[in-house]
Amino acid sequence: MNNSNVAILGAGNLGIAIAEGLVSNGQFKPENVFVTRRNTKSIQFLKDKGLQVTNSNSEAVKQCRWIMLCVQPAQLDNVLNDIKPHLNLEQHVLLSVITGVTIDKIVQSVGDFPIVRSMPNTAIAVQQSMTCLAFNDRASQVEQEIVDIFNCLGETLIIEEELMAGATALCSSGIAFNMRFIRAATQGGIQLGLDAEDAQKIAVQVSKGASTLLAVNESHPEQEIDKVTTPEGCTIAGLNEMEHQGLSSAVIKGLVTSFQRIQILKEQREKESA
Ligand SMILES: NC(=O)C1=CN([C@@H]2O[C@H](COP(=O)(O)OP(=O)(O)OC[C@H]3O[C@@H](n4cnc5c(N)ncnc54)[C@H](OP(=O)(O)O)[C@@H]3O)[C@@H](O)[C@H]2O)C=CC1
Ligand SMILES: O=C(O)[C@@H]1CCC=N1
DSSP states (O other): OOTTOEEEESOSHHHHHHHHHHHHTTSSOGGGEEEEOSOGGGGHHHHHTTOEEESOHHHHHHHOSEEEEOSOGGGHHHHHHHHGGGOOTTTOEEEEOOTTOOHHHHHHHHOSOOEEEEEOOGGGGGTOEEEEEEEOGGGGGGHHHHHHHHHTTEEEEEOOGGGHHHHIIIIITHHHHHHHHHHHHHHHHHHTTOOHHHHHHHHHHHHHHHHHHHHHHOOOHHHHHHHHOOTTSHHHHHHHHHHHTTHHHHHHHHHHHHHHHHHHHHHHHHHHHO
């Protein structure tokens, strides 16, 4: 076992994004990153980049200190059963990205290990994730190490575990919500005469610019909006029409629905496993 090794159990959409993020910023050497899934053919490209690819969760766990659980919620019990006999307290720290699965639930399955709930998003592949973190008591000794890892992959925020469902909707699903806004803006731009490629280029840079203004100026969105809305001008006309059509309301309702869905799925799974 090497203290620098990390295992990503379940290299699907998010697991691959995490693996790519860890390697491409130089934080982990490719050979220190172990990725697993049952169908390893589809992650052959990671092997070509020098990562360790295997379909054996237990083999990966034996080699690694950091164990990232990246399977879908319904697949978690199988993975925990696979790895439980190979876990030991001196060696392993578990990090779960799994939606709606509490630290307590993982402790019930494998015992009282250092466990971190982490909620990143797919922008982790390009070191632009927002990652929300919650730690159990045993994981408090490794808190700084974990924060350092995720800080290299974007921004981090430590939150109460109870807030994880809200954070999932805002931070992880949020990538998809933002993408849909960019796509809609692109389609609008095309209707106004720009070609598709130019329209998307503009929409992407505008989103980046808006985010950067808020991050750099630490300002409120309405302060920045006031600077754009010339009296009687085109911006306020467009903005008010978007609000008449329910823009803010649609976003808030979407986030609440996403949050409620997390609760529903969690309750269903708990009923099934009771
Ligand atoms: N996608 C996202 O943006 C985010 C996802 N999450 C959470 O991350 C988790 C993964 O999501 P996502 O990446 O989208 O899901 P995917 O289905 O894309 O990835 C899950 C992967 O796990 C693999 N897998 C399933 N069973 C096993 C097993 N027994 N051993 C090893 N690997 C296995 C699957 O591959 P195979 O079938 O080949 O084994 C699959 O590639 C979920 O719990 C989700 O809630 C959290 C935040 C953001
Ligand atoms: O949609 C989902 O359930 C997962 C969790 C957050 C992002 N994707």
